[in-house]
Amino acid sequence: MVLDLDACIESLFRRQLLAESVIKEICEKTKELLMSESNVVHIKAPVTVVGDIHGLYLTRGDYVDRGLYSVETISILTCLKLRYPDRVQLVRGNHESRAVTSTYGFYTECMKKYGTTDVWHYFTDLFDYLTLSVVIDNMIFCVHGGLSPSIHTIDQIKVIDRFKEIPHEGPMADLVWSDPDPGREEFAVSPRGAGYTFGSMVVEKFLHENRMDHILRAHQLCMEGFQVLFDDQLSTVWSAPNYCYRCGNLASILEIGVEGERHFNVFEAAPENERPSPAEAQRTLFSNGVPTGLFNNGNGGAGVGNGGGGVNGSNGAMTFAGGASGSNGGVDPVQYTILYFL
Amino acid sequence: MAHRLINDNQTRGVAIQDWTVLSHKTSILNSQEIDTASADLGIPIPEMIFGNNFLSIEHKTSGFKLEFKALPALAMVDQSSTSSDLIKVSYAREWFEKRSMANQEHITDVVKPYDWTYSTKYKGTNVSNNNNNNNKDHPLDFVSTTEESIDIEQLKRPDPILFYDENILFEDELADNGTAVLSTKVRVMPSCLFILLRFFLRVDDVLFRIYDTRIYHRFGTKTVIRECSARESSYLDTRARIPRSRGDDLSLLLDSNWVSSQLPDQESHVEVLHLE
Numbered sequence: 001m002v003l004d005l006d007a008c009i010e011s012l013f014r015r016q017l018l019a020e021s022v023i024k025e026i027c028e029k030t031k032e033l034l035m036s037e038s039n040v041v042h043i044k045a046p047v048t049v050v051g052d053i054h055g056l057y058l059t060r061g062d063y064v065d066r067g068l069y070s071v072e073t074i075s076i077l078t079c080l081k082l083r084y085p086d087r088v089q090l091v092r093g094n095h096e097s098r099a100v101t102s103t104y105g106f107y108t109e110c111m112k113k114y115g116t117t118d119v120w121h122y123f124t125d126l127f128d129y130l131t132l133s134v135v136i137d138n139m140i141f142c143v144h145g146g147l148s149p150s151i152h153t154i155d156q157i158k159v160i161d162r163f164k165e166i167p168h169e170g171p172m173a174d175l176v177w178s179d180p181d182p183g184r185e186e187f188a189v190s191p192r193g194a195g196y197t198f199g200s201m202v203v204e205k206f207l208h209e210n211r212m213d214h215i216l217r218a219h220q221l222c223m224e225g226f227q228v229l230f231d232d233q234l235s236t237v238w239s240a241p242n243y244c245y246r247c248g249n250l251a252s253i254l255e256i257g258v259e260g261e262r263h264f265n266v267f268e269a270a271p272e273n274e275r276p277s278p279a280e281a282q283r284t285l286f287s288n289g290v291p292t293g294l295f296n297n298g299n300g301g302a303g304v305g306n307g308g309g310g311v312n313g314s315n316g317a318m319t320f321a322g323g324a325s326g327s328n329g330g331v332d333p334v335q336y337t338i339l340y341f342l
Numbered sequence: 343m344a345h346r347l348i349n350d351n352q353t354r355g356v357a358i359q360d361w362t363v364l365s366h367k368t369s370i371l372n373s374q375e376i377d378t379a380s381a382d383l384g385i386p387i388p389e390m391i392f393g394n395n396f397l398s399i400e401h402k403t404s405g406f407k408l409e410f411k412a413l414p415a416l417a418m419v420d421q422s423s424t425s426s427d428l429i430k431v432s433y434a435r436e437w438f439e440k441r442s443m444a445n446q447e448h449i450t451d452v453v454k455p456y457d458w459t460y461s462t463k464y465k466g467t468n469v470s471n472n473n474n475n476n477n478k479d480h481p482l483d484f485v486s487t488t489e490e491s492i493d494i495e496q497l498k499r500p501d502p503i504l505f506y507d508e509n510i511l512f513e514d515e516l517a518d519n520g521t522a523v524l525s526t527k528v529r530v531m532p533s534c535l536f537i538l539l540r541f542f543l544r545v546d547d548v549l550f551r552i553y554d555t556r557i558y559h560r561f562g563t564k565t566v567i568r569e570c571s572a573r574e575s576s577y578l579d580t581r582a583r584i585p586r587s588r589g590d591d592l593s594l595l596l597d598s599n600w601v602s603s604q605l606p607d608q609e610s611h612v613e614v615l616h617l618e
Contacts, residue, residue: 094517094518099518102590103595103596104518105593107591108591108593111591117590149446168433169433169436169441170440170444177517181453184451187451188449188453189449189453190452190458190517191425191426191453191454191455191456191458192426192430192431192458192517193430193431193434193437194431194434194438195437195517196449197453220389221370221390223370223372223376224373243390244390246392246510247370248369248370249369336500337599339506340497340498340500341527341599342494
C-alpha cells in the first residue's frame with residue numbers, strides 16, 4: 001500500500017487517529033529523512049517559528065480539548081515534515097524524550113488510544129533523530145532551551161552525536177534545558193544540582209563568535225506569549241495559549257521576514273478552547289484513573305509537542321491555536337471522590 | 343439552611359450564615375509582576391505563578407478572615423545558605439562528575455541558594471479585623487490545642503455539597519524533575535466548611551513530600567480548627583506501592599491523593615481559633 005500523506009494529514013485535521021501500522025511507516029520514513037539532517041539545519045527566511053505547543057489543539061476541531069491530543073499533534077507534525085521536508089523543521093525539545101514522556105503522560109495517552117505501547121516506541125525512537133538547532137540566514141540561531149558552556153561555535157554543535165535519548169548532562173542536555181538569566185552575565189549552576197542558566201555576556205560572546213545577531217528559543221511559559229531579553233539579542237517564543245486551561249497566558253508565533261525583521265503574532269486561546277465542559281473534564285478524570293482533578297493527565301498532555309519547531313514556509317499554512325494540557329477540578333456533583341476530599 | 347452562591351466572572355463562592363467563602367482565579371502573573379515578586383522574595387518564581395489567585399473565608403460578626411495566596415507562601419521558602427543542599431535531583435552527582443571531566447569546573451557561580459523544590463509550610467494568611475472583636479485580650483488567632491480535632495466522621499458523610507472549588511496557587515515542574523504544586527480545595531456543606539491547602543512535591547527518583555493544612559468549621563460553633571501535617575517518603579518506597587497490575591504505568595505517582603494515602607504520618611499539629 002502506498003502511503004498517502006495528504007490523506008493522513010487531512011484525517012488528522014479531522015481528529016482521526018492514524019492506524020498503528022501507518023504511524024510505524026511514517027516514523028520509519030521520517031527517521032530516514034532526519035538521519036541525513038545536520039544537527040544544525042540552515043534555512044532561509046521568510047520563516048514562521050512556533051514555540052512550545054504542549055498538546056497542540058488544531059483549529060479545525062471545534063470542541064473542547066483537554067490536552068489529550070499529543071498523539072495527534074506529533075502525528076500531524078511528523079506527516080507535515082515528511083510531506084514538506086525542506087519547509088518544515090522540527091527542533092528537539094526536552095519533552096521529546098523517553099524519560100520525560102513516560103512520566104508526563106504521552107506514554108499513558110498512547111496506551112489509552114492504541115492499547116499498546118508500540119506507538120509510544122515508534123515516536124520516541126523518532127525523537128532521537130530530531131535535529132538540535134536551526135540557523136536562519138546565518139543570522140539567527142534557533143534552539144529549544146539555550147546555550148551550553150561546552151559550545152562556543154556552531155561547528156561544535158555539528159559534531160554532537162545526537163541520535164540518542166537526551167542525556168542528563170553535556171551539550172545536548174544544555175541545548176534543550178538551559179534558561180537565560182537576565183540578572184547575570186555568565187553561566188551559573190542551578191541550585192537543583194544540575195543544569196545551567198546563562199547570562200548576557202554568554203549571549204554576547206556566542207553571537208559575536210558565530211557572527212550572528214539573535215538567539216531564538218522556546219521552553220519558558222510567559223504571560224505575554226513572548227519575551228525579549230539581553231538588549232534584543234534573545235527571544236523566547238511560547239505558543240500554547242491559556243496553558244493548562246488556567247494560566248490565561250497569551251501565545252505567539254514569530255514571523256521572520258527576508259530582511260530578518262521579527263514580528264510576533266500574538267494570539268489568545270479560542271473561546272471554545274477556554275475550559276473543558278464538566279462532562280469532558282469528568283471523562284478525562286475517570287478515564288485516566290486519577291480521580292483528583294489536580295494532575296489528571298495535566299502535564300501529561302504536555303508530553304509532546306514542545307519542540308521549539310521552526311516552521312519554514314512562505315505561506316502561513318499552519319494555523320495553531322491553543323490547547324495546552326489541561327487540568328483543573330472539573331466540578332460535577334457525581335464526582336464523589338473529588339468533591340468529598342478529606 | 344439558606345445560602346447564596348456567588349459567581350462573579352473570576353470569583354466564585356458562597357455566602358452561608360455569617361460566612362463568605364471566595365475563590366478568585368485569574369491568569370498567571372505577567373513579566374512585570376514576576377520581576378517585582380522575584381525581587382521582593384529574592385528567589386526565582388515558579389513556572390506557573392497564580393500570584394493574584396486566592397481563596398478566602400471570612401466570618402462577618404467576628405471579623406475573622408483567612409486567605410490563601412501564592413506569594414506569602416513563597417515567602418516561606420527556605421533561602422538559607424544550605425537550603426539548596428538538602429535535596430538534589432537524582433542525577434546531580436553524575437552531572438557534577440561528568441562536568442569535571444568536561445573541564446567546566448571554572449563555572450563556580452551557583453544561582454543564589456534557595457529551596458528549589460519550593461517546599462512551604464504556609465498555612466494561610468490571617469487578615470482578621472480585630473476591631474470587631476470585643477474581647478481585646480484574645481485577638482483572632484490560632485492557638486495550639488490538644489482538645490479539639492477535625493470531625494472526620496462528619497466529613498465522611500455524603501451531605502450535599504453547596505460549594506466546591508479547587509484553586510492552584512503555583513506549580514512548577516522542576517525542569518522535568520518532578521512537580522511542586524500548592525493548591526487549595528474547599529467544600530461547603532449545610533453543616534460545615536472544610537478547606538485543604540496542600541503542598542505536593544515529587545522529585546523523580548528522590549522523594550515525595552506533602553504538607554497539608556486543613557481548616558474546619560462547624561456552623562453554629564464558635565471555633566475554627568486548623569490541622570497541619572508534614573509527611574514524606576522516598577520515591578522508590580512509594581513507587582514500590584503501585585499495584586503490580588498496573589505494570590509500567592506510573593500515573594498514580596502524579597495523583598497527590600493516591601500518594602497521600604501511601605505516605606507515613608510524620609507530625610501533625612492542631613490549632614484552634616475562637617471566634618469570640
